[in-house]
Amino acid sequence: MTRENPTLTARPPAFAHRHLLGIEGLTPPEILTLLDLAEEAVDISRQVEKKKAVLRGRTQINLFFEASTRTQSSFELAGKRLGADVMNMSVGSSSVKKGETLIDTAMTLNAMNPDILVVRHHAAGAVHLLAQKVGCSVINAGDGAHEHPTQALLDALTIRRHKGGFGELVVAICGDILHSRVARSNILLLNALGAQVRCVGPSTLLPKALDRLGVEIFTDMKSGLRDADIVMMLRLQRERMDGSFVPSVREYFHFFGLDQEKLAFAKPDALVMHPGPMNRGVEIDSAVADGAQSLIREQVEMGVAVRMAVLEALSAHLPNRPGAA
Amino acid sequence: MSLSAIRAESRPLVITGARIVDPKSGLDAVGSVVVADGLIRDVARGAAPGLPDGATVIEARGKALLPGLIDMRVFVGEPGAEHRETFASAGQAAAAGGVTTIVTMPDTDPVIDDVALVDFIARRARDTAAVNVLPMAALTKGLKGREMTEFGLLGAAGAVGFTDGRHSITNALVLRRALTYARDFGALIMHHPSDPDLVGSGVMNEGETATRLGLPGIPREAEIIMLERDIRIAALTGGRYHAAQISCAASLDVIRRAKKRGLAVSCGVSATHLALNERDVGPYRTFYRLSPPLRDEDDRLAMIEGIADGSIDVIVSSHDPQDVDTKRHPFAEAADGAVGLETLLAAALRLVHNGEASLASVVRALSTRPAELLGLPSGRIAAGAPADLILVDLERPWICEAEKLHSRSKNTPFEGARFEGRVLMTLVGGRTVYKDSEA
Numbered sequence: 001m002t003r004e005n006p007t008l009t010a011r012p013p014a015f016a017h018r019h020l021l022g023i024e025g026l027t028p029p030e031i032l033t034l035l036d037l038a039e040e041a042v043d044i045s046r047q048v049e050k051k052k053a054v055l056r057g058r059t060q061i062n063l064f065f066e067a068s069t070r071t072q073s074s075f076e077l078a079g080k081r082l083g084a085d086v087m088n089m090s091v092g093s094s095s096v097k098k099g100e101t102l103i104d105t106a107m108t109l110n111a112m113n114p115d116i117l118v119v120r121h122h123a124a125g126a127v128h129l130l131a132q133k134v135g136c137s138v139i140n141a142g143d144g145a146h147e148h149p150t151q152a153l154l155d156a157l158t159i160r161r162h163k164g165g166f167g168e169l170v171v172a173i174c175g176d177i178l179h180s181r182v183a184r185s186n187i188l189l190l191n192a193l194g195a196q197v198r199c200v201g202p203s204t205l206l207p208k209a210l211d212r213l214g215v216e217i218f219t220d221m222k223s224g225l226r227d228a229d230i231v232m233m234l235r236l237q238r239e240r241m242d243g244s245f246v247p248s249v250r251e252y253f254h255f256f257g258l259d260q261e262k263l264a265f266a267k268p269d270a271l272v273m274h275p276g277p278m279n280r281g282v283e284i285d286s287a288v289a290d291g292a293q294s295l296i297r298e299q300v301e302m303g304v305a306v307r308m309a310v311l312e313a314l315s316a317h318l319p320n321r322p323g324a325a
Numbered sequence: 326m327s328l329s330a331i332r333a334e335s336r337p338l339v340i341t342g343a344r345i346v347d348p349k350s351g352l353d354a355v356g357s358v359v360v361a362d363g364l365i366r367d368v369a370r371g372a373a374p375g376l377p378d379g380a381t382v383i384e385a386r387g388k389a390l391l392p393g394l395i396d397m398r399v400f401v402g403e404p405g406a407e408h409r410e411t412f413a414s415a416g417q418a419a420a421a422g423g424v425t426t427i428v429t430m431p432d433t434d435p436v437i438d439d440v441a442l443v444d445f446i447a448r449r450a451r452d453t454a455a456v457n458v459l460p461m462a463a464l465t466k467g468l469k470g471r472e473m474t475e476f477g478l479l480g481a482a483g484a485v486g487f488t489d490g491r492h493s494i495t496n497a498l499v500l501r502r503a504l505t506y507a508r509d510f511g512a513l514i515m516h517h518p519s520d521p522d523l524v525g526s527g528v529m530n531e532g533e534t535a536t537r538l539g540l541p542g543i544p545r546e547a548e549i550i551m552l553e554r555d556i557r558i559a560a561l562t563g564g565r566y567h568a569a570q571i572s573c574a575a576s577l578d579v580i581r582r583a584k585k586r587g588l589a590v591s592c593g594v595s596a597t598h599l600a601l602n603e604r605d606v607g608p609y610r611t612f613y614r615l616s617p618p619l620r621d622e623d624d625r626l627a628m629i630e631g632i633a634d635g636s637i638d639v640i641v642s643s644h645d646p647q648d649v650d651t652k653r654h655p656f657a658e659a660a661d662g663a664v665g666l667e668t669l670l671a672a673a674l675r676l677v678h679n680g681e682a683s684l685a686s687v688v689r690a691l692s693t694r695p696a697e698l699l700g701l702p703s704g705r706i707a708a709g710a711p712a713d714l715i716l717v718d719l720e721r722p723w724i725c726e727a728e729k730l731h732s733r734s735k736n737t738p739f740e741g742a743r744f745e746g747r748v749l750m751t752l753v754g755g756r757t758v759y760k761d762s763e764a
Contacts, residue, residue, distance in 0.1 A: 024537075103653050123655030124539040125609030144657065146539030184539055208542055209533035 022147035037309035055084035078307035152185035166193035175234035200224030259285035343385035348689035349705035393425025393713035395695035398641035405434025416454030420759035425713035432490035438463035488515035504564030523547035568592035572617035574627035596672035611659035646734030671744035712755035
């Protein structure tokens with residue numbers, strides 16, 4: 001009996017992962033594959049007929065242990081546009097208080113045979129833990145201060161559509177790096193694609209050994225933003241501005257809030273991004289947020305496209321695929 | 326073997342041809358030991374001078390005979406969390422690990438801060454545990470860090486020292502009074518130096534690994550600052566102070582300076598901290614979540630140096646049984662702690678096999694020094710001492726399998742680890758409480 005050697009005939013899968021748990025572990029070609037897929041999704045999303053059938057018959061559960069409007073609705077829309085049946089589950093801290101563990105919740109859901117679980121949890125590593133225990137594909141929609149891979153991917157897609165690529169680009173990530181999963185995923189992704197990444201913030205909001213992640217560190221906006229192509233602002237939660245990490249909102253805004261004056265330190269064609277939700281007047285001035293250099297609304301559109309791309313890429317590895325052995 | 330069968334053993338026992346290592350007397354030679362009536366009767370280089378009538382002879386050529394290990398930091402689930410560990414299961418784990426005496430921590434439910442409870446442990450352990458169980462009582466009532474317990478009465482009831490276990494005394498005045506009062510009784514105060522404010526929400530060593538994992542870090546200063554404070558209070562009061570566990574190179578410097586000044590200060594390190602570092606946490610493995618946390622490689626190497634030169638007094642297992650209900654959580658929400666009674670000796674022997682410390686210095690830290698600090702007659706191989714002995718094949722390789730551990734909880738950070746050195750037989754008071762099945 002002769003058999004074709006599959007490694008010679010078949011193209012290796014461009015995205016060979018069952019889960020998307022983080023940017024860590026993805027190769028630059030894999031990241032670019034996702035971005036290319038997302039471009040197609042942008043086109044589909046701008047048509048009247050926004051549907052594709054790659055997930056028809058599949059069940060996607062959005063399991064959010066932490067409240068989120070935009071990420072959850074973005075994943076919901078992405079799943080629906082690909083034809084999946086989408087169920088949203090918001091598990092507050094209540095069932096945890098009842099004594100049910102994360103694993104118990106996951107096993108309960110797993111018994112309902114979902115194909116894809118989209119998970120957000122307030123603890124770093126929670127999504128990894130869950131992925132070990134369930135039989136379906138798992139997408140990390142944010143775990144503690146660890147990773148938020150689809151946010152980094154949508155940021156990258158937005159940047160590429162405006163700047164064409166990543167080499168030579170100077171990206172300044174500003175604000176609360178310490179508690180930010182968005183920052184970590186972006187640092188990993190932008191470094192992988194060759195951008196020059198800076199972190200700017202007060203020292204109380206910069207984690208230890210941050211420089212070991214391959215970024216330049218600044219504690220003032222003027223030098224941190226000098227010649228930057230992209231200024232990425234991070235959300236600062238109000239409970240961290242009462243003297244625990246920074247003394248007050250007004251002091252924070254004075255030194256780190258992005259207004260026109262500080263934006264002028266960056267390149268004239270610099271673009272402003274924010275993962276949302278924004279605290280206007282805390283980390284960003286309304287005039288900048290709504291100004292000509294802002295990409296903030298476009299980021300939301302790219303969010304749906306990137307999530308469609310991720311769902312589609314993972315669908316190639318779902319079990320019981322039509323035509324699969 | 327049932328306990329009653331073990332108790333029935335009363336014939337004299339002679340172990341011949343073993344390499345006898347007793348750091349207390351400096352003995353490290355091939356010889357014989359005669360055991361009768363629960364005590365070591367004779368120790369001789371070469372063959373035993375004369376065999377007692379009806380003696381059982383164990384030929385132990387090529388094996389090492391060591392004083393049984395004395396583990397100064399063991400958490401047992403009894404009373405209050407028997408599903409994690411009982412005196413019986415901890416005793417079996419200890420016996421299999423060559424630990425002949427365990428010193429239990431008072432962090433139980435109820436807290437061991439009352440004479441009746443010390444008495445309960447003594448009776449319960451005597452009836453169910455295969456090894457010696459010596460309780461440490463709470464340093465402060467309810468482990469609340471405010472009022473000291475009855476050191477005199479608790480000591481008379483059998484408490485071998487006073488500690489708040491996992492808890493640190495933040496109020497310096499409380500520690501000052503406790504160390505001052507303890508001095509009158511010669512009592513040992515054991516403290517876990519870890520400033521809870523600096524620890525904050527931290528769950529692992531602060532540094533690159535924590536930053537990459539997005540986990541809040543615990544700075545080394547949480548340990549160092551409190552240790553420095555404690556040493557000053559020890560100097561002020563003249564009390565006997567023992568740091569339960571240190572984990573940082575800088576803490577070792579603090580201890581060395583204090584010892585140089587002649588203070589009654591001592592410290593311990595866990596075998597886990599001698600064997601592993603923060604990188605072993607890997608992808609959020611909660612069995613590697615410990616307090617103090619695993620530090621980096623430089624700290625680990627410093628701890629080994631401390632054992633080699635004797636500036637760290639004791640190696641403990643810090644045996645802390647945890648079940649899925651406390652460990653199967655996201656890293657930041659899981660409990661601290663790992664079991665260690667059965668891997669204590671093997672993990673410590675890695676230092677010997679790697680040429681990092683002598684066998685004598687490791688045995689000193691596992692048995693001789695704990696006995697000295699606690700004022701026990703054991704921890705030595707000499708005529709008149711209790712026959713708490715272990716026979717060890719120092720070279721025998723084995724692989725740690727969690728499922729085979731005797732402990733009721735299986736939260737070992739050494740799952741799949743390769744070790745050299747296996748306990749063949751454990752004697753407690755002359756009774757054989759463990760015998761390796763392949764021996």
